[in-house]
Amino acid sequence: MSKMATPPIMDPHTANILICYLLYRIDKPVRVSHLYDIAVGNDIINYFAYQDSIAYLTSHGSVEVEKHNNGIEYYSLTENGIRTAKELRNYVGKAYRDKLVSAALHYFARIKRQNEVKIDYIPLQKGYYVHVRCLDVQDDLLDLKLYAPDYTQAKFLGEQIMLNPAGFYGKILDAAFSNEEESYDLSDN
Structure with a gap:
């Protein structure tokens, strides 16, 4: 799928739905930095729309920030966020939903590979x-x-x-x- 077919989301409301949808599909807490890399790093959601969306979702109780024992912060979906993902998902095109979920799966697979295989270059x-x-x-x-x-x-x-x-x-x-x-x-x- 070309980038022209799905330009980055500029609307924070659409980004809200996409973020909730992704967290719902993944069904586990996601590191704050990982969610950013997936959504913004893959040019699916515009940086400013992402920032506005995260601020809105956390302040309105759709997404909460959890700090795990390792001190790393994770985003997790609340009941309100689950409702958003289920009821509003069709307001965002399937191409965007699929692209975001695919980007997340590839991202997590890459992280898993990096943890299982180490490569060093020795001069x-x-x-x-x-x-x-x-x-x-x-x-x-x-x-x-x-x-x-x-x-x-x-x-x-x-x-x-x-x-x-x-x-x-x-x-x-x-x-x-x-x-x-x-x-x-x-x-x-």
Whole structure:
């Protein structure tokens, strides 16, 4: 879907409905910074409309701010916000609703990947190592260094791995399990 098909929402009232709809669909508290990144960072809601909307929603009891034990603030939907999401969702085009939910799902998937896979770039005299670590609760599932001749190629390699780290890990395992001893034909000597 092109950006021209869904220009950023400029109207705070429409933004109110979209934010409530997103929080309703996600059905869990969302970090304040994450909601901003999803809505404004993806050019779905205009910055000023977003700020006006959040101020309105929190002051009118549709969205509340919770501070969790880690000190991080989260937005959560109240009963009033749930009603808004359910009853007014059709006042906002389906393209906008779908685009916002899709942006949120991609955003959270990216965060999950970043928490499960760590990539560092280690400079060498000539080139870089791309240090890839697939993390588990207690141990690393994979700890691998790949060589790249320069930083640009190292960065590109790291970005490609981060597109689908599980697929990368799976291909490494497939290669290891399908690896066979090389056979030599000694009759030619």
